[in-house]
Amino acid sequence: MKVLVVNGSPKGENSVTLQTVYYLQTKYKESAEFLYLHAGQRIHSLEKDFQAAEELLKGADLILFSYPVYTFLVPAQLHRFIELIKEHGIDMRGKYATQISTSKHFYDITAHQFIQDNCDDLGMKYLRGLSADMEDLLSSRGRKEAEDFFAYILWNMKEGFSEPRRYVPEHSQKEKIIEESLSREFFEKSAVPASDKRIIIVTDMEENAGTRLSCLISRFQKAVSASCEVVNLRSFPFSGGCLGCFHCASNGVCVYKDGFDTYLRENIQKGDAIIYAYTIKDHSMGSRFKMYDDRQFCNGHRTVTMGKPVGYLVDGNLESEENLRTVMEARAQVGGNYLAGIACSAKEAEQLARRLEYCLSNDYRQPKNFYGVGGLKIFRDLIYQMQGLMREDHRFYKQHGFYDFPQKKKGMIAAMYLVGAMMSNKKLQKKISGKMTEGMLMPYQKVLKQAEEEATKAGKKNE
Ligand SMILES: Cc1cc2nc3c(=O)[nH]c(=O)nc-3n(C[C@H](O)[C@H](O)[C@H](O)COP(=O)(O)O)c2cc1C
Incomplete structure (x- = not known):
């Protein structure tokens, strides 16, 4: 059996993931022959000549995507490789596919789903992949998990099993956006007073006034009172996607000399709010937008737009994405941004503008949910350990x-010891257990009482 390893790491053979x-x-060794395609590292040459890659893809029984999780998804280079498979119309139907990633488990789920969705598009037989922590291979547990995973893949292939398809490709509300955005009445209704803010x-987007995305953008601009500035990533001369070299870790300076860092600070950070506008491509924002996301790694784990509200104008069928x-949503949560909305139609663009x-x-700051709280805890532990770098x-x-x-939180820990000790005493347990709920409410009652007192005071002042 031939396994083609599509290595999406820009580090090529130095990839941590590849070690697994x-x-x-x-x-x-006995049951599979492994062949390697370093797609992440060789993406520029693959863009020029895809012939050898095509032959490797066609000759494989199993495609094994091996990559690091980059900013919620896979590296921009692997995005591009998937675009190339599609652009060249390579027939992948019926071929098995799975994936191995390493990361700190920070949004590994969305990266895996991205690969699965694209395998579905290509008509491949997808099998659930392995998401390993960077250090897993160093422990016997991690090694066993990897071995068990691959044995399971081989067994599934022998049985002819694969995961059910998840993605529904048909578009439902496509042309609506342009019609709505051209409606005269709609424009007039949404006139709003001017503000000194800057979005x-x-x-x-392609510089073409007729596209759905450009209609969405102009619809948004018309509905908003703040001044809007469009920054088009197409005009920025990216030298390439993030290489994951960690050169920037200590001083924030990227190895590329294309001026991205300055571009980021001078063009994007200056805004009071940020709107991201893109067309859905391969279940994502496309490789160029992804390159923009990945390259922000030069700012480490500190979002350049922290505290600023953000929104999205998305051209495509988001209902099935x-x-x-x-x-x-998760990016906004972890970045400390309030997600004012995701708009796919003219009406939604107006609502986004208002919000x-x-x-x-x-x-207004949105409280964090699981995505934000959980994500930040992972980063907190990671940065603490890596503080020297x-x-x-x-x-x-x-x-x-x-x-x-x-x-x-030493006080809290000590208090819990005390409660625990009391609860282990049978006599006390009987007495306390009925009062537990009341006890838990005590701090809240204090707050409520204080609020009550403040309200009474304010009432007396107004009299
Ligand atoms: C640009 C960039 C973005 C990253 N984004 C994430 C992420 O979203 N989640 C995560 O858990 N790890 C993230 N990481 C860490 C990598 O996934 C991790 O270091 C991985 O093991 C590297 O694998 P590789 O050596 O195969 O390239 C990121 C690293 C870089 C350089």
Whole structure:
């Protein structure tokens, strides 16, 4: 059986993820032949000549995507490789596919779903992949998990099994947007007073006034009172996608000399709010937009737009792109941005404009949900351990109180010891257990009482 390893890491053979694949190769020598395509590292030459890649893809029984999770998804280079498979119309139907990633498990789910969705598009037989922590291969548990995973893949292939398809490709509401946006009445209704705020619209749209995306953007611009500035990523001369070299870790300076860092600070960070506008491509935002996302790694784990409201103008059938919706919400949550909305039609663009203005004028901050809280806890632990290298991140995390380790809450821990000791005493247990709920409410009651007192005081003042 031939396994083609599509290595999406820009580090080529130096990829951490690839070491797990090498490990499996030694373990499964007898049952599989492993071939390698370093797609992440060789993406520029593959763009010029895809012939050899095509032959490798066609000759394989199993395509094994091996890659690092980059910013909620796969690296921009692997996005591009998938675009190339589609652009060249390579027939992948009926071929098996699976994936191995390494990461810190920070949004590995959306990266895996991205690969699965694209395998579905290509008519491949997809089998659930392995998402490993960077250190897993170093432990016997991690090695066993990898071995068991591959044995399971081989068994599924022998049985002819694969995951059910998840993606529904048909578009439902496509042309609606242009019609709505050309409606005269709609334009007039949405006239709003001017404000001194500035909104940056980051897009990768083609400079063509007739596209759905450009209609969405102009619809948004018409409905908003703040001044809007469009920053088109197409005009930025990217030298390439993030290489994952960690050169930027200590001083924030990227190895590329294309001026991206300055571009980011001078063009995007200046805005009071940011709107991202793109057309859905291969269940994502397309490789150029993804390159923009990945390259922000030069700013470490400190979002350049922290605290600013954001929104999305999305051209495409978002209804069937649950994964992409998760990525957008989760990015905003972890970045400390309020997600004012995701708009796919002219009406939704107007609503987004209104909400964004509300956030700007009221300085509204959205409370964090699981995506934000969970994500930041992973980063907190990571940066704390890596503080010697990631100095800027460490300073920033300290400054912003991100190090909320439970070990610091000594009073709370001591109180729980006390309650635990009391509860282990049978006599006391009987007495206390009925009062537990009341006890838990005590701190809240204090707050309520204080609020009551403040209200009474304010009432008396007004009299
Ligand atoms: C640009 C960039 C973005 C990253 N984004 C994530 C992420 O979203 N989630 C995560 O858990 N790890 C993330 N990482 C960490 C990598 O996934 C991790 O270091 C991986 O093991 C590297 O694998 P490789 O050596 O095969 O390239 C990111 C690293 C870089 C350089």
